[in-house]
Amino acid sequence: MDESKRPSPASALGVYVSVPFCRAKCSFCNFASGVSSPGTIEAYVTKLCHEIAAVPITAAHLQADLPLTVDTLYLGGGTPSLLEPAQLRRIFTALRQTFQITPGAEITLEAAPGQIADVLLTEAQDQGVNRISLGVQSFVDRESAAVGRSHTERDCTREIFRLQAAGVADVGADLIAGLPYQTSASWQHSLDVATSIGLTHLSVYMLEIDEDSRLGREVMAGGQRFHAHGVPADEASAEFYEMACAWLPQHAFPQYEISNFAPPSHRSRHNRKYWQRDPYIGFGLDAHSMLLRPHGAVRFANPEELAYYGAEAIPSAPIDIFQRETFEETIFLGLRMNEGLSVSRLREQSPRELFASTEEAARELIREGLMIEQEDRWQLTLRGRLLSNDVFTNLLMGVAV
Template sequence: MTADSLRTSSLDSTLGIYVSVPFCRAKCSFCNFASGVSSSATIESYVTRLCAEIDSAAATAESLNAKLPRAVDTVYFGGGTPSLLEPAQLRRIFRALYKNFEIASDAEITLEAAPGQIADAVLAEAQLLGVNRISLGVQSFVDRETAAVGRSHTERECIREIVRLQSAGVADVGADLIAGLPYQTTASWQHSLEVATSIGLKHLSIYMLEIDEDSRLGREVMAGGLRFHANGVAADDSSAEFYETACEWLPRHGFPQYEISNFAAIPHQSRHNRKYWLRAPYFGFGLDAHSMLLRENGAVRFANPDEHSQYGAGGSPLVLIDISEREAFEETIFLGLRMNEGICRSQLRRNFPGEFVVPTEDAARELIRDGLMIERDDRWQLTLRGRLISNDVFTNLLLGVAV
């Protein structure tokens, strides 16, 4: 399966839906998402606003002069911890989705969950409603590391949870791991990788810990402080090293890498996330949710507010970007190159003007010479070294494209 083989008209005529559920039982110290701990009354009122937003999707698309496919083949509940919703709340959201869209019988429907935070009743309801994929925020199978960042689960509980979900018949159970957590060592990282590949998981996502001002841990590390176990955070080089180990080790143990952060055999790759990388239309509902819809000529991106007080308060989405041809070209490059299969040069030439493609080809030649990219079968792909500094590669690649 290649990007091109997926780039069929069905990719443009079906929609992916993202539902943001920004609530968690506790805030992890490294988290920079718009999520937090809220009362059950807040969650209930949020679900009401979410359903209203889903009901007004067609009107929103029309006001943006964008096409809204009714056919949906992927739905992704992200967060936050969507598994904390009550069964009745999940039902309400699904009812709104089924009322406004035609969800394919073989749609990929994913629910993010935290280990130990998916009640029996929620799991049963989710499966009844069509959820066939659960992504667990494990982060590490080493108790000291998860405890340091404020996660309450242990390795034992994670394994028990994974077995429970598999026994309940969830077709695809996957997990996220983070490289660079406090106290992580080469040996402890290897332990997490070994456990992750030995318990029947179908999909793994590997993220490098982000040190930035949007998380409590990131701020503390930047300030050189000791709170949140900041003094236990490995040096930058270590997380890159851990990431490289994962890129080399996972494919040899049943998890081929198919994107910068994602590893799975073809049948278990995230169909929903592929839509983002292939620039297919998707609609995000809820706090801080982002969307991209196609227009007759081009596309439009828009996003909801990331503050509860502003979300659902009426009016248009907070951020609205009309995508120019140049931006479409840039997106095609940096989203397509995230995937291991990369991007097709001939297709770039066919779809975009020479003034964009020619300088990019010049830059690509240099990046190939520097060992950051390769060209194979008319496709550009990042090397492992290129993946480690992907943002720099994208910047260099697009440097010569006139603004």
């Protein structure tokens, strides 16, 4: 489906389940996750199952269409692989009591290397999990240790081989450009290992420096804790990203989105729902949702703090998405993908004044080498992907009011 085409109410749903618990919190992490007791996790699973069971009431309250057919399911976190098998089974039971999960559905489980017990892996596969995404971040031991990751390169490679031997159809990994002490040589080592070990999907993110993580706060303060002094300069991190964009497509990992690389048959169908504005529902802490309405769509999200999760049955601050918001989202989500946006379709489906202002900005960005227009599609260049936030701001400057 073209990224600018409105999905129909009958579109299959994407489901995200947040499991916000970790064995240890990484210094760069800015997610709503942390270390909790077994009792806290058990109580959370109970609340999660109640939220899943109540979602038809939630959708009705919001006057939103809720597709009951699910073709992608993503368990993220946190580290969902730390759940007990019985807890994972309860979550899937709750999902199947509310939704119909289609045969061949893409079902993904996030995990940390060395933190997937045999019994949990067996249960996950019994429940239909066919993709596992490993939070590797780096295959260089010093870099992993600097941000609080407990695994080594050997742990990672052994885990990947173990998952492959167990019959997991797709095993992918995340890498981060810009970790403390990272160099061109060490980054190249991570790329070499990642492309030689049989992985089917790679995500490459640039280290995010912000006040929502311990490492980010220390870097901004100019401090020494959490190895902040070892974080490479922004220019070096950008160079590492460019290296990945050049290296990975030459080694069977074509880029298909700003941060994602995989052959066509192994690309994430779930994430594509976000980029194409298909309906999706999120359950659990800090989970976000977008459902369609007869004349637009609605977004809503759960609380970011564990103490408040489950306190309200109905989202307290849903956001209506109307024509202007739809136009903006179509642009910045569609341009994340390498295939870009269909210019003619965007022109046909958008109000004339909105498209005209954006088209003028696009012409300027094309002249600056941040975008190209090719076969009726706007696409970001490599430099445009590096500066994507600036590109999106310039494109939408005349749209926002």
